[in-house]
Amino acid sequence: MGFLAGAFAIAGAVGASIPLIIHLLNRERARRLVFSTIRFIQMSHQTNVQRHRLKRLLLLLMRILMLLLLGFAFARPFFAQDPATAPELGGVRNAVIILDTSYSMQYEGVFERAKKEAINRLDGLDSADAAALILSADKVRQVLPLETEHSHIRTVIENAETTNYTTDYLDAIQTADEILKGISIGQKQIFLVGDLQKSGWENFLETDRLSPDVDIEFVNIGEEQPNNQAITDINVPPVVLIEQKDTELVARVHNFSTERIENLNVNLYIDERKADTMEVDIEPEDSTDAAFNLQVDLQSESAHTGWVEIEDDALEIDNRYYFTVQSMQSIKVHCVNGEKKRSDIDDETFFLTRALKDVGDEGAPIDYTESVTIPSEAALQRYDVLILANVKQFSTVEAERIKTFVNSGGGLIITLGDQIDSSVYQQHFGGADNPLLPCTLMQAVGDPIGKPEFKVIASVDYKHPIFVPFSNPNHGDFGKGRFYRYYQTAATADATAIASYDDGNPALLEKVYGNGRVLCYTSSIDREWNDLPIHGVFLPFLHESVKYLALKQAGKVPDYRVGDALEYIGSRDGAGKEVAVFNPDKKETRLELNEQGNLYFGATQNPGIYSVHRSGETTHYDVVNVDTAESDITPRDPEELTSLLVGSTEADRTPTEITPEVRQEYREDVEKNQGISMYLLLAVFALAVGEMFLANRV
Structure with missing residues (x-):
């Protein structure tokens, strides 16, 4: 037993002697006189005298105990082990077990071995040792706090299952380090049980080392020579049109083993039916492509699902890669005519209409419709591309309808002209944090009447999908078109000018808006402000623009x-x-x-x-x-990882020392947790009540 305030214990012992001293001092010795006449009375009263003497002795004992226990209570007693062997001061370990549950642990037999190793580490702890458990993956982590009751941790380990997530050892180790930081003294140990694959350590920095008093043991249960193949990517057109009869789907298959793979079966499934199969050979640590003819039902417009898979190996989860593809009979384009004229030749959409309706044998099929008002929300959902051709104005409700259409994946083309009120466009489509317009409309410049001067398109981004078909010589020259009037614009921060005039002003701008895209053509779509419609490049330019917006958006499949x-x-x-x-x-x-x-x-x-x-x-x-970065299960060297996390020399480690301050903190914690003083005070109170009751009867 120890005391935090030993002086009170001494004072209590001294105080306990006071009742005894008083008792001895007050004791009187009577002279014995024998009277023959009272011997019968003495014999009858002897029993009462003995009982009275016993009560007085009991009362004395209670008073001595009261003072003694009161002194002990104020001395704050406690029972504790020697600090050198106390669990809290390093006599036992505080261990955190990290069990890797990422999908690479699904490799045949690996996870069962990992659970056995984790249980072995748990069984290696003494009953007084504290343990915590972390089930770790990229986005799933279950943490059981430090406790000396190991049966619960054992049950969780035995029932643990792998996930389909990737590995992130950094998150797990940092969590374990934080748990152990809450222990001010004692041995601190981390057991990491996993396959130690390289991809799990990519986020580590030099500053991510463990605390100086934390040790770590790596338990590598991975295969020394893993044999794994995976489909790492698929290149499939998001939308298939009727004229695309020989559409190709390309699956990339990677061999993560050190041996050559021959005659590996690769199968294509579409709408849950096996569509095609082929065999590939892959060199060690290399990839190859498996190309299939994508056969889908083009007679109906619908979404198709499918997957490409390879034959089973030791890690099956990455043997299948899923995809979707949309079949379309035609691209549905709707144009809002902002300057309808009685004469067809003077109509705003005269050239536009004929260009989009004349697709020829090579062009994409286009279902073109036109109106002079903004379609309803239900009608807009049926279209792939909406064209606003020199539209003067629209209501707030119509503007929101257009924004919703583009945000949900629709394509929008805005062409300008003499009907445009820039303030209306800026009010409804610009000025916000995420404006629909790819540019700020400033002012229209040039003279379309006298036509004394003109500009030409001098800069084109031929890497852009719209202009790729025109990149080769004799495939269309945009410089032949003369632009007499156009709007000066300033591109917004998230927009791109993909074609510009010879004075540097944008001719065509693009912006991503939600899941859709917007193209803004800064001149008119008819001959009123330019003569591009009479040049051969006009028709394929419109076709490529519409096709780009429709196929880019209708098939924009999130990864x-x-x-x-x-x-x-x-x-x-x-x-x-x-x-x-x-x-x-x-x-x-x-x-x-x-x-x-x-x-x-x-x-x-x-x-x-x-x-x-x-x-x-x-x-x-x-x-x-699944993220196939996890498919490469090549491990890191445990010694290299130890150097990375705890340093390579003993000088980097700080041993735990039992200082006087630590000893005192330990004693205070033990006394506080045991609370013996409170029980002693309760005993004093009980004795005081008993003493008062007994004293009244003596």
Whole structure:
């Protein structure tokens, strides 16, 4: 036993002698006189005298105990081990076990070995040792705090399962270090049980070392010579048109082993049916492409899902790669004519209409319609591209309708002219944090009447998909068109000028808006401000612009990975309506669309095909794949990792010392936790009550 304030214990012992001294001083010795006549009375009263004497002795004992216990209570007693062997001062370990649950641990037999090694480390601890557990992957982490009850940790380890996420050892090790920082004294140990693959250490910096008093042991349970192949990427056109009869899908297959792979079967599945198969040979640590003829039903406009897979190996999760493709019979284009004329030749869309309706044998099929008003929201959903041709004005509601159309994936072409009121466009489409317009409209310059001067398109980005077909000689010259009048504009920060006049002013600007894109043509689409429509480059330029917007947006497939939130873009009229989301296991989740008619679904723990079903609407599909950076399971050297985390010399380590301050802190903590003083005070109180009761009867 120890005391935090030993002087009070001494004072209590001294005080306990006071009742005894008083008792001895007050004791009187009576003279014995024998009277024969009272011996019978003495014999009858002897029993009462003995009982009275016993009560007085008991009362004396209670008073002695009261003073003694009171002194001990103020002395703050405690029972503790020697500091050199105390668990809190290094006599036992505080261990954190990190168990890797990333998908590379699904390699045949690896995770079962990992769980056994983790349990062995747990069993190696004494009963007084404290342990914590971290189940680690990229985006999933379960943490059990430090405790001396190991059975719960054992149960969690035995029931642990791998995830489909990648490895992030940095997050797990930093979490373990934070747990051990809460221990002011004692041995601190981290056990990392995993395959130690290289990709899990890419985020480490020199400053990410462990605390100086923390040790780490790496338990490498990975294969020395892993044999793994994976499909790392797929190149598939997001949209297939009728005229694209020989569309190619290319799957990239990588061999992560050190041996050559021959006659590896690669299979293509479309709409859950096997469509094609081929064999490939792959050199060690190399990739090869498997090219398939994409055969989908072009007679109907619908979304198709599929996957490419290779034959099973020791790690199966990365053997399949999912994709979606949209089949289209035609590109649906709607134009709002801002300057309708009785005479066709003078009409704003005269040349535009004829260019888009004349697709020839090589061009993409275009379903062209026209109106003089902005279509309704329901009508807009049927179109792939909307053209605003010299439209003078529109209401706030119509402007919001157009923004929603583009944000949900539609393509928008804005052409300017003499009907344009720049203030209207700036009010509805510009000036915000994320304006729809790719530029600020300043002023129209030039003279389209006298035509004394003109500008030409002198700068074109031939790497842009619209202009790639014109990059070779004799494939179209934009410099032949004369521009007598155009709008001076200033591109916004997130917009790009992909064609410019010879004075540097933009001729064509592009901006990404939500899931859609906007093109702004700064002159007119007819011959009123320029003569480009009469040149041969005009028709293919319009076709490429429409095709770029339609195919770029209609087939813009997000590259979702396991754990990413899926985004469903709807319309405002669907706000609050219920949809059903099915995961790859066909498990249904019912959710409500938000006030914009959109939906975010985050439960994507498994790779595969996810579908969103809404009454009266076509089914929406998204695919989720694993991150194949995890497929390379080549490990890092444990010695190299130890040097990375704890330093290479003993000078980098700081041993734990039991200083007088640490000893005192330990004693105070033990006394506080045991609370013996409180029990002693309660005993004093009980004795005081008993003493008062007994004293009244003596």
